[in-house]
Each structure stands twice: as structure tokens, then as C-alpha cells.
Amino acid sequence: MRAVGFDVIGGPEVLRQVELPVPAPGPGEVLIRVAYAGLNYGEVQHRLGDxxxxxGIEVPGLEGAGEITALGPGVTGLAIGDPVAAFLPSGGGYAEYAVAPAEFAFPLDGISLRDGAGxxxxxxxxxxxxxxxxxxxxDTVLIHAAAGGVGSAAAQIARALGAAAVLGTVGSPAKAEYAKRFGYDALHPRETFADLVCDVDVVLDPVGGPTRLASLDVLAPFGRVVVYGEAARxxxxxxxxxxxxxxxRTVSGYNIGDLARRAxxxxxxxxxxxxxxxxxGAIRLDVTAERPLSEAAEAHRALQSGSTMGKVLLRVG
Structure with a gap:
């Protein structure tokens, strides 16, 4: 099968096209013919050696969508031909076929494969x-990286879950203009947000460093800063x-890899x-770029530079 992988850590240039055997699903797993793979900063971290x-050759890719082509022993509730979205905790999405735990293969009832890849x-x-x-x-929610794939989804989900106000921070005016479409009440430059907001109940922070430290000072009583990334490194x-x-004040963390193992x-x-x-229809996924699998390195370069907005996909099938 066609795939993109790497066998040395480094910049985007270490990603290369390879031919690998089609994997076989083990107990409790399914094999998926991948149509689209989502791009995530965790895959940049994977490539950088974090x-x-x-x-040997490792194939990144933590999410994707496609059709089930084989079931491993013990799998129930899914069938060959089912369209699914999949979380791939061990990677493997940058390939024509990927193995996913059956519990992380989600039926796409009325959702396109393209949207499911997010x-x-x-x-x-x-x-x-x-x-x-x-x-x-x-609650009042402040979302850093408001124009990103998670940020744009979080703004909509926060509103759907009852948030009274949703604020965001961005790194450029262009990103502020883009993020407006997701229902933010206000958008602020990341460098100066601490002078502009106060009494926030929840801050979502995938950035780290000075942004994280300044977030503590804008919290309301019993406010929470939730850490779920370190994009600024x-x-x-x-x-x-x-x-x-x-x-x-409270600081808490979210790591889906740990949660996948323990809960x-x-x-x-x-x-x-x-x-x-x-x-x-309560929320939507905004796909802003769709590249062929062969352009995975270019997609990584854009993501790592911080120039991307919304959700970026690799077209595989």
C-alpha cells in the first residue's frame, strides 16, 4: 500500500512516500481503507521526536475516515463496508489502509467522510x-489558538454546551477575521489579551509559555486553565x-493519548x-485545505509554521 512515513526525526523533509504491506487487524481491531486523514500538531511532535x-518506518496520522474492509476477531457492531471516522492512537493514518481499535471507529450516520476525518x-x-x-x-470561555482546528470547533461546542460568552486569542489580524465565523463574542491579539479580559471561568490553552502564565491572571474565582498542547514549544x-x-485558581490537563489508554x-x-x-448541524467542521497524500511534507511545514487555519486534510483514497 501507498503511505507516507519517516525513519529519522527532523523537519518536514524527513517525510517520504513508501510502499508498505497492508496491515491486518488484530483482536478488537478493524482495517479501514482511508479516504481522508486529518492533520494534527501531534503528528509534528511525532516527526520531531517528542x-x-x-x-524503522513509522507512519504518522492520528485520525482519518474511510470504509471498513476487514474485522479482527471479537469485533461486533461494525461491518465490512461501514463508513467510519477513526481515532488512531498509534498513528498510521497517512496510508491507504490503517488499523484502528474498534472502540475508536465511529459510524458516520449522515456525516461525510471528509468531515469525519476531523x-x-x-x-x-x-x-x-x-x-x-x-x-x-x-461560563465565560477564553480559547487560545482560536482559528485552529480544535479552537474553531471548541468555540462552537462551548456555545452548544451553554457557555454565556466565548472569547478567543489569535496571532494575526487575518486569523481574527477568519475566526469570526465561529461565533466568538470577541477576539484579541494573543500578546495583549491579559490587558483586555478578566473574570474568565475557563481558558483553553494549547500554546504554552507566556500565554499560559498570563492566562492564570485573567481567571474568575474557581476559574480553570486547561492545558492540552505545547504548540509554541x-x-x-x-x-x-x-x-x-x-x-x-485551577490548572488541569487534557491528553487524549493517556485517556485512550486509561479510560x-x-x-x-x-x-x-x-x-x-x-x-x-449544531456545529460544523471547517476544512480550509485539502492536499494529496504526496504533499504531506508541505502540509506539515505549513502547520508547524503556524500559518494554517481551520482543519487541514490529506486526501488519501
Whole structure:
């Protein structure tokens, strides 16, 4: 099968087209003929070696959509030919065929394969808000990277879950203009947001560094900063605990990889809830770029530079 992978860590140029055997699904797994693969910053981290050095050719890709072509032993509730969206915790989406745990293969009832390929962004946005942030009706939410794939979904999901106000920060005027379409009440430059907002109940932060530190100062009593990424690749913060106690602040984390290992049923519940909102029309996935699989390196270069907006897909099938 045709795939894109890497066997050394490095820049986008290490991604190359390869021919690999079609994998076989094991117990509790399904084989999917991939139509579209979603692009995520976690795949940039994979390529850069944040998850360790590759052991032979490794195929990135944490999400995709396509049709089931084979069932592993013990799989029930799914059938060959079913269109599904899939979370791929072990990667493998940048290929014509990928193996997914059956519990992370989600039926696409009335949802296109193209939209289904954004299932990880949708699941993350829902999980960050409903799980880690414990969003309550009437909360004010501030979303960093407001124009990104997760940010644009989170703005809509927050509103659907009852947020009273949804604010965002962006890195450029062009991104502010783009993000307006997702229902933000206000959008602010990331460098100056702390001077412009206050009394926020929930802050979603995939950026890190100074942005994360400044987010603590805009929290309302019992406000929560939820960390779910490190896109700016700053050194980790060393936060003293006493200011959290003395100012009634909370810092929490969301990592879908850890959740998939320790609480897979929660990942599935979050995914199905997010896809239900998508199917009903309450939210939408905004695909802003669709590249052929052969252009995965160029897509990575754009994503890593921070120039992308919305959801970027690789067209595989």
C-alpha cells in the first residue's frame, strides 16, 4: 500500500512516500481503507521526536475516515463496508489502509467522510470542555489558538454546551477575521489579551509559555486553565502551588493519548457526543485545505509554521 512515513526525526523533509504491506487487524481491531486523514500538531511532535526515535518506518496520522474492509476477531457492531471516522492512537493514518481499535471507529450516520476525518479535533474540543474544564452553563470561555482546528470547533461546542460568552486569542489580524465565523463574542491579539479580559471561568490553552502564565491572571474565582498542547514549544513552566490556592485558581490537563489508554470509554463518549453535534448541524467542521497524500511534507511545514487555519486534510483514497 501507498503511505507516507519517516525513519529519522527532523523537519518536514524527513517525510517520504513508501510502499508498505497492508496491515491486518488484530483482536478488537478493524482495517479501514482511508479516504481522508486529518492533520494534527501531534503528528509534528511525532516527526520531531517528542515521542521517541522511530523504530524503522513509522507512519504518522492520528485520525482519518474511510470504509471498513476487514474485522479482527471479537469485533461486533461494525461491518465490512461501514463508513467510519477513526481515532488512531498509534498513528498510521497517512496510508491507504490503517488499523484502528474498534472502540475508536465511529459510524458516520449522515456525516461525510471528509468531515469525519476531523474526528480527533472534534473529540479533543469536546473532551477539553466537558471533561477537563467541566464547563458549566453560563461560563465565560477564553480559547487560545482560536482559528485552529480544535479552537474553531471548541468555540462552537462551548456555545452548544451553554457557555454565556466565548472569547478567543489569535496571532494575526487575518486569523481574527477568519475566526469570526465561529461565533466568538470577541477576539484579541494573543500578546495583549491579559490587558483586555478578566473574570474568565475557563481558558483553553494549547500554546504554552507566556500565554499560559498570563492566562492564570485573567481567571474568575474557581476559574480553570486547561492545558492540552505545547504548540509554541516553550520550556515547561514551573508553577508554585500557593498562588493557585490563594487566588482560587485551577490548572488541569487534557491528553487524549493517556485517556485512550486509561479510560477509552470516555474518549468514545466524547467522540460520539461531538459527532452528534456535527450531524445535527449544531456545529460544523471547517476544512480550509485539502492536499494529496504526496504533499504531506508541505502540509506539515505549513502547520508547524503556524500559518494554517481551520482543519487541514490529506486526501488519501
Amino acid at each position: 515521542f521517541g526515535a522511530p523504530d 474526528v480527533l479535533a472534534l473529540t479533543t474540543a469536546y473532551g477539553v470542555l466537558a471533561g477537563a474544564a467541566r464547563l458549566a452553563a453560563g 516553550h520550556p515547561d513552566l514551573e508553577l508554585p502551588v500557593q498562588p493557585l490556592w490563594k487566588n482560587n 477509552p470509554a470516555r474518549v468514545r463518549a466524547h467522540a460520539l457526543s461531538a459527532l452528534s453535534l456535527l450531524s445535527s
